[in-house]
Amino acid sequence: FGTESYIAGETKAAAFGSVDAYLMDNWRVTAGLRWEDFSRGVLPLDLLDYKGDSLNAIIARSNQPDQNYALREDDFYPAAALTYMRDGLFGTDNFQVRLGYGKTVVRPDLREFADIQFIDPELNDRVQGNPNLKFSEIDHIDLRTELFFDNGDNLTMSLFHKDISNPIERVQRPGPQDGRLLSFENALAGEIYGIEFEGLKNIGRGFFVSGNVVLSDSEISFDAAASQTSLQRRLTGHSEYVVNTQLGFDSDNGKHSASLLYNVFGERIFYGGRSPAPDAYESPFNSLDLTYSYFPTDRITVR
Numbered sequence: 001f002g003t004e005s006y007i008a009g010e011t012k013a014a015a016f017g018s019v020d021a022y023l024m025d026n027w028r029v030t031a032g033l034r035w036e037d038f039s040r041g042v043l044p045l046d047l048l049d050y051k052g053d054s055l056n057a058i059i060a061r062s063n064q065p066d067q068n069y070a071l072r073e074d075d076f077y078p079a080a081a082l083t084y085m086r087d088g089l090f091g092t093d094n095f096q097v098r099l100g101y102g103k104t105v106v107r108p109d110l111r112e113f114a115d116i117q118f119i120d121p122e123l124n125d126r127v128q129g130n131p132n133l134k135f136s137e138i139d140h141i142d143l144r145t146e147l148f149f150d151n152g153d154n155l156t157m158s159l160f161h162k163d164i165s166n167p168i169e170r171v172q173r174p175g176p177q178d179g180r181l182l183s184f185e186n187a188l189a190g191e192i193y194g195i196e197f198e199g200l201k202n203i204g205r206g207f208f209v210s211g212n213v214v215l216s217d218s219e220i221s222f223d224a225a226a227s228q229t230s231l232q233r234r235l236t237g238h239s240e241y242v243v244n245t246q247l248g249f250d251s252d253n254g255k256h257s258a259s260l261l262y263n264v265f266g267e268r269i270f271y272g273g274r275s276p277a278p279d280a281y282e283s284p285f286n287s288l289d290l291t292y293s294y295f296p297t298d299r300i301t302v303r
Helices: 053-061
Strands: 005-023 027-045 070-086 094-106 117-119 126-128 136-148 154-165 168-173 181-186 189-204 207-221 241-250 256-265 268-271 280-282 285-294
Touching: 027 053, 168 268
Parallel strands: 126 181
Antiparallel strands: 005 027, 027 070, 070 094, 094 136, 117 126, 136 154, 154 189, 168 181, 189 207, 207 241, 241 256, 256 285, 268 280
16 A cells, blocks of 8 residues: 555663562562663655655654654553462472562554554454554452472462553454454553463373463453444453363483373454444364474484
């Protein structure tokens, strides 16, 4: 279209400090603070504008307070964790319970932020960037229990909650007659919460099973004036369940290794539909992989 090119650059200066302290043998306190100074400039190029009209329009608007070609922001992002540790509890070699909090930020990538239009290489759809996107700040809290056993077995259970401001969503926009036009918009707010189980069990003769299961839910909300079909729905790309399992083998002599891997994620929204079109969903995908590795020497691996 002549509008898929841009010149862009970004810089980030950051500093981080942390404190890690053990108290009364069984307690550990960790706290940290990160500061970031982030700058970005994005200049769209119309390769079919040989007269320079589009560039002149950008120059004329560059000094306006609402210009979106350059931005800069700095902020502080704290993190803290309180851990209780105990050896021998519940028959374990080590038992831990950790309560953690962290704040971070998600910034749109350059193609999401640039005022350009390009072709998505997977679906062959047109995609329009949005230079008015806001950054998404995330407050995360989790409660994690870990059990470690003498033979290498382990089991972990985590409860988590994420509170998101201005989540960035893939959405549908009015487009050409011969196809879809996708873009990105900020929702008002969102949250994700759920539970995760993770573990490893040795079953003898070099074999072991491991895996993790995540059960979660999410919700975002759009302004009532938004053109979205669903003003409240799950986050795009979020599955209510994810399963990753492995049957593994490691030989005693260290020369052979094999893994049978199974992965599946639940149905998830691919993009939010523009009213009255429905939201588009991605169906569950089941994956089964078998890998084998042979280590004839310390320098050679055959896989």
